[in-house]
Amino acid sequence: MTKQKIDVRGTEIVIFSNEKEDYISLTDIAKYKDLERSDYILQNWMRNRSTIDFIGLWEQLHNPDFNSIEFDGFKNDAGSNSFSLTPKRWIAATNAIGIISKAGRYGGTYAHQDIAFEFASWISAEFKLYLLKEFQKLKLAEAKQNQLEWNVSRTFAKVNYLIHTDAIRENLIPENISKSKRKYVYANEADLLNIALFGKTAKEWREEYQDLKGNIRYYATFRTVSCSFKYGKLQFRTYQTAYAF
Numbered sequence: 001m002t003k004q005k006i007d008v009r010g011t012e013i014v015i016f017s018n019e020k021e022d023y024i025s026l027t028d029i030a031k032y033k034d035l036e037r038s039d040y041i042l043q044n045w046m047r048n049r050s051t052i053d054f055i056g057l058w059e060q061l062h063n064p065d066f067n068s069i070e071f072d073g074f075k076n077d078a079g080s081n082s083f084s085l086t087p088k089r090w091i092a093a094t095n096a097i098g099i100i101s102k103a104g105r106y107g108g109t110y111a112h113q114d115i116a117f118e119f120a121s122w123i124s125a126e127f128k129l130y131l132l133k134e135f136q137k138l139k140l141a142e143a144k145q146n147q148l149e150w151n152v153s154r155t156f157a158k159v160n161y162l163i164h165t166d167a168i169r170e171n172l173i174p175e176n177i178s179k180s181k182r183k184y185v186y187a188n189e190a191d192l193l194n195i196a197l198f199g200k201t202a203k204e205w206r207e208e209y210q211d212l213k214g215n216i217r218y219y220a221t222f223r224t225v226s227c228s229f230k231y232g233k234l235q236f237r238t239y240q241t242a243y244a245f
Contacts (some may be wrong), residue, residue, distance in 0.1 A: 003106060006134040008032070009127060014106050015138070022135075023100060024116035026087075027108030029131070033123050042109060045122050046085045049078040054118055055090075058098050062112075067094045 001016045001023075011032045014025040030038035045051055052075050059066040070093040077083045087099050087109045098112045111119065113135070120128035200208070 004138065006131075006138055008131045008134050013131065013134075014108075014110075015135075016102075016106075016110060022113045022139075023110040024113055024131075024135070025106075025108050026099070026111050026116060026119055029116065029120050029123060029127075032127055041123075042119075043084060043086055045119055046087065046090065047078065047083055048122075049075070051118075051122075052078040052085075055096070055098060055115055056094075058112070058114060059094065059096050063095070063097045065095050066097075070094045 001018045004015045004017065006013050006015065009032065011028060013028045016023045026042055027038050030041040033041050052071075056071045056075060059071070060068065074085060074090070074093070078085075088101055090096055091099060091101065098115050100110050102108060102110060110116075117128060117132065120131050
């Protein structure tokens with residue numbers, strides 16, 4: 001997971017992200033309300049019946065391993081004077097995934113963005129709005145950066161692949177070869193390179209990632225594409241005399 005920070009009204013909020021989800025620090029959000037007693041603020045929020053309803057429903061929608069029996073117990077007790085609930089107890093009892101606890105330098109309680117915004121709304125409607133705006137700015141910047149990297153990677157891969165195909169034509173294909181055999185050499189060498197770098201052929205990649213546009217080279221890192229160029233030169237030298245027609 002990658003770590004990023006945003007500043008919301010003078011409060012630094014840490015966000016951990018993976019490929020699909022973002023988890024925002026509830027501990028940092030609580031500090032906006034009370035810098036010295038963030039844990040106390042978070043526990044007060046989790047005592048509420050409406051909070052239990054919300055985070056329980058979220059888990060039921062997103063978590064197939066959610067322990068609904070334990071959830072029902074918390075739901076029945078929520079709101080009473082003697083009821084108390086900590087994030088760690090909630091996670092351990094219900095097998096929740098919407099709220100997580102992290103140790104270490106950036107330790108604390110984190111929650112999926114859906115839950116984090118709900119907590120921010122409980123803290124302050126104004127703070128939630130500013131948090132939402134800063135979060136949107138962060139995701140927009142990420143989207144622009146990812147699009148830029150994808151376009152550059154695609155261009156680099158395209159140029160690099162032309163070097164490979166030119167080398168195949170100049171070094172591996174005899175002048176008197178038929179068109180059908182010429183296509184076979186191109187496809188065979190390209191897939192040999194794909195297997196060496198990605199562990200699969202172009203066809204196997206297309207079958208596995210049907211929702212992605214382009215081809216396998218477009219999603220290569222700069223390091224992989226650079227390695228493909230070095231490997232390609234070695235490949236062409238090694239196999240220059242390997243074909244018999």
